[in-house]
Amino acid sequence: MHIExxxxxxxxxxxxxxxxxxxxxxxxxxxxxxxxxxxxxxxxLHNDPHATALEVTVGGIKIKxxxxxxxxxxxxxxxxxxNGRAQPQWQSLDLNPGDTxxxxxxxxxxxxxxxxxxxxxxxxxxxxxxxxxxxxxxGLNGQALRxxxxxxxxxxxxxxxxxxxxxxxxxxxxxxxxTLRVIRGYQQAHFSRREQALFFQSEFKVGASCxxxxxxxxGPRVRCDMDGILSEGICLGAIQVPKDGQPIILLxxxxxIGGYPKLGSVLSLxxxxxxxxxxxxxxxxxxxxxxxxxxxxxxxxHKFANSQTESLEA
Amino acid sequence: xxxxxxxxxxxxxxVYFGEGLSxxxxxxxxxxxxxxxVWVGSLLIDMxxxxxxxxxxxxxALTDHLRxxxxxxxAAQDARVQGMQTPSRLITLPVYYGAQAAPDLxxxxxxxGLSCQQVIDLHSAMEYRVYAIGFAPGFAYLGExxxxxxxxxxxxxxxxxxxxxxxxxxxxxxxxPASSPGGWNLIGLCPQPMxxxxxxxxMPVQVGDKVRFAxxxxxxxxxxxxxxxxGAG
Numbered sequence: 223m224h225i226e227x228x229x230x231x232x233x234x235x236x237x238x239x240x241x242x243x244x245x246x247x248x249x250x251x252x253x254x255x256x257x258x259x260x261x262x263x264x265x266x267l268h269n270d271p272h273a274t275a276l277e278v279t280v281g282g283i284k285i286k287x288x289x290x291x292x293x294x295x296x297x298x299x300x301x302x303x304x305n306g307r308a309q310p311q312w313q314s315l316d317l318n319p320g321d322t323x324x325x326x327x328x329x330x331x332x333x334x335x336x337x338x339x340x341x342x343x344x345x346x347x348x349x350x351x352x353x354x355x356x357x358x359x360x361g362l363n364g365q366a367l368r369x370x371x372x373x374x375x376x377x378x379x380x381x382x383x384x385x386x387x388x389x390x391x392x393x394x395x396x397x398x399x400x401t402l403r404v405i406r407g408y409q410q411a412h413f414s415r416r417e418q419a420l421f422f423q424s425e426f427k428v429g430a431s432c433x434x435x436x437x438x439x440x441g442p443r444v445r446c447d448m449d450g451i452l453s454e455g456i457c458l459g460a461i462q463v464p465k466d467g468q469p470i471i472l473l474x475x476x477x478x479i480g481g482y483p484k485l486g487s488v489l490s491l492x493x494x495x496x497x498x499x500x501x502x503x504x505x506x507x508x509x510x511x512x513x514x515x516x517x518x519x520x521x522x523x524h525k526f527a528n529s530q531t532e533s534l535e536a
Numbered sequence: 537x538x539x540x541x542x543x544x545x546x547x548x549x550x551v552y553f554g555e556g557l558s559x560x561x562x563x564x565x566x567x568x569x570x571x572x573x574v575w576v577g578s579l580l581i582d583m584x585x586x587x588x589x590x591x592x593x594x595x596x597a598l599t600d601h602l603r604x605x606x607x608x609x610x611a612a613q614d615a616r617v618q619g620m621q622t623p624s625r626l627i628t629l630p631v632y633y634g635a636q637a638a639p640d641l642x643x644x645x646x647x648x649g650l651s652c653q654q655v656i657d658l659h660s661a662m663e664y665r666v667y668a669i670g671f672a673p674g675f676a677y678l679g680e681x682x683x684x685x686x687x688x689x690x691x692x693x694x695x696x697x698x699x700x701x702x703x704x705x706x707x708x709x710x711x712x713p714a715s716s717p718g719g720w721n722l723i724g725l726c727p728q729p730m731x732x733x734x735x736x737x738x739m740p741v742q743v744g745d746k747v748r749f750a751x752x753x754x755x756x757x758x759x760x761x762x763x764x765x766x767g768a769g
Contacts, residue, residue: 242581242582243576243577243581243582244582245582245583245584245593246582246583246584246585246669246742246743247669247673247674247731247738247739247742248669248670248671248672248673248674248675248731249673251582347733348733356672357672357673358714359673359733405543405545405546406543407542407543407544407545407550408542408543408544408550452556452557452586452587452588452589453586453587453668453670453677454550454584454586454587454588454589454591455544455548455550455583455584455585455586455589455590455591456584456591457544457545457547457548457591457593458545458548459545459546460544460545477670477671477672478584478670479584479586479668479670479671480670484544486543486545487544487545487546487548488545489546490546490547512543512546512601515546515596516546516596516600516601519546519547519596519597520596520597523597
């Protein structure tokens with residue numbers, strides 16, 4: 223059982239939970255930009271939540287099924303069709319041999335997840351299937367999917383379980399304005415109270431330079447009393463402020479070390495919302511403590527574990 | 537040595553060691569990282585050692601920043617008691633410093649008031665320490681070069697630096713593990729792969745190692761698998 227990529231769309235990447243324990247050789251973590259939508263795509267198929275799936279940025283992917291399987295599409299709102307007939311998102315869908323599944327372009331959000339029953343099966347690199355194009359690591363030869371690529375995946379055999387869907391109230395909404403919760407840290411003491419007030423009270427816009435490595439924002443100039451620091455580790459969501467005072471939020475494919483001062487880091491749960499924004503998206507920040515963050519993460523984990531998908535009548 | 541533990545993010549702490557970079561600080565970071573490494577894969581997810589800091593990423597589903605602070609303090613205490621005798625390996629990397637491989641060597645020498653040969657001699661005379669690995673997979677930051685051959689980054693970075701390029705920026709030196717954009721001054725080519733995902737180990741060096749460069753001629757460079765490309769533009 224495998225699927226064939228007829229058209230790769232804008233940027234389609236093989237992802238799993240991410241690559242961990244490899245920072246020592248300079249490898250970044252990778253992984254889905256919106257882990258919640260990614261995990262739901264897998265849950266709808268009774269997969270492990272971190273089974274290998276596709277992250278499709280903006281859309282345009284077209285695949286052909288060579289066998290019988292099931293898929294689920296979550297994340298950004300996008301037109302889905304099988305053999306030209308419209309299909310719903312946030313629900314498991316059957317694919318029969320020869321079927322063609324096509325995604326249009328996202329109308330709300332920009333990261334779409336496409337999971338397949340049993341997950342995609344391919345050899346891991348450094349413990350993970352996550353593709354980091356900049357490093358040439360993971361996925362198929364470290365690259366984004368291309369037309370003609372084939373991906374082995376789990377098929378469907380035996381008694382068919384009931385189709386699953388995520389009830390509407392549990393689905394995330396993607397809007398073009400988000401408030402990102404920030405845990406202050408790193409060089410925050412080098413940003414004066416005035417500069418921090420400016421940062422937390424202003425609205426920033428997502429610039430043209432926004433990708434899996436980082437989102438560059440534009441807004442009032444935030445000053446730090448130091449230009450550079452000795453290069454040090456950069457964690458997921460770190461808010462780097464270069465000399466021009468325009469913050470950069472570092473994301474899944476970030477460089478592992480860097481020498482710009484940082485004000486702190488964005489809560490991972492909110493990075494998923496940021497990742498769904500495109501250029502022009504509006505961003506505000508709100509400070510929380512690391513203890514708040516800990517509680518919010520625990521709560522989100524419980525919510526995911528305790529939210530149930532709904533069985534649909536066969 | 538006093539350490540200063542700061543928050544980096546929701547699941548990361550960063551430990552600062554003393555002031556600035558030195559062999560002593562780097563050794564201390566290595567010892568603490570070594571002590572903490574037993575937790576990687578359980579309470580800890582990953583660590584990033586660098587010049588004067590160690591970032592420690594933990595699994596917030598299994599622990600919290602208070603417990604991780606405690607683990608860090610204990611590792612720092614153990615490192616003090618053991619007197620930091622982590623031996624460092626010495627790795628020798630061959631370098632072809634010939635003109636075709638070194639587009640910035642003549643300019644660097646001229647600005648330094650030295651001959652090309654003197655720059656080569658100074659660069660290959662020192663033992664460098666691997667302070668950090670990052671920027672790209674396998675990119676090892678080595679320091680520090682003799683002050684006489686220190687050179688600022690190029691005003692306009694090159695779009696393409698060839699794989700294996702041996703380079704200087706300020707008092708740091710490095711070998712580009714793969715072809716990439718870069719603004720460092722190129723003074724030679726190293727034929728030995730610095731990052732090979734399919735090799736074991738993936739990299740010939742790790743943080744804390746000592747590295748020395750040995751000048752080789754073109755014949756040896758080619759026999760070691762080195763390639764001259766026009767990738768310096």
